[in-house]
Amino acid sequence: MLINKEKSALLVIDVQAKLLPGVHKSEELVKNCRWLMELAQLVGVPVLGSEQYPQGVGPTTEELKELLPAEDFIGKTFFSCADSPECSARIEAMDREEIVICGMEAHACVMQSALRLLEQGKKVYVVVDAISARNPVDTEYAIARMRDEGVKIITREMVGFEWMMRSDVPEFRDFSMKFLR
DSSP: OOOOTTTEEEEEEOOBTTTGGGSTTHHHHHHHHHHHHHHHHHHTOOEEEEEESHHHHOOBOHHHHTTSOGGGEEEESSSSTTTSHHHHHHHHHHTOSEEEEEEEOIIIIIHHHHHHHHHTTOEEEEEEEEEEOSSHHHHHHHHHHHHHHTOEEEOHHHHHHHHHOSTTSHHHHHIIIIIOO
């Protein structure tokens, strides 16, 4: 089953500046999350960000925060976005059946959000080259577990080509020039 931009939302989970120094390949993570956020904006897919206990951990890294209004980053204390009443309400308000997920940490907030959203009947896609954790082994086993549970594991370019769907749409020129280099 292909991802449909008309049915999709992008969920950017907990890419908070204070935590990034300890995360494996954090620069690549931020770059790939930004890539997905900019792509979503290009094709009109709604984007929502979450922040784990921002009062203590701090805000999303500025490289991502500058792409969305402040109210589109929801603070939470639950690890799963689907268990956080505020975050869950915003996800439901987007009225999208497909949730594309990027962010951190893979084995905690990303995995718990993906599995709970799947339980709630959403089609869940985790972008494997846009998630990470402090320990790469945690990411590896989170991916395996999510796949075993029915979450679709994809790459950012898969998302791009599926949201584009064809090469003769106006957005494809921007996609090929800006996103495929």
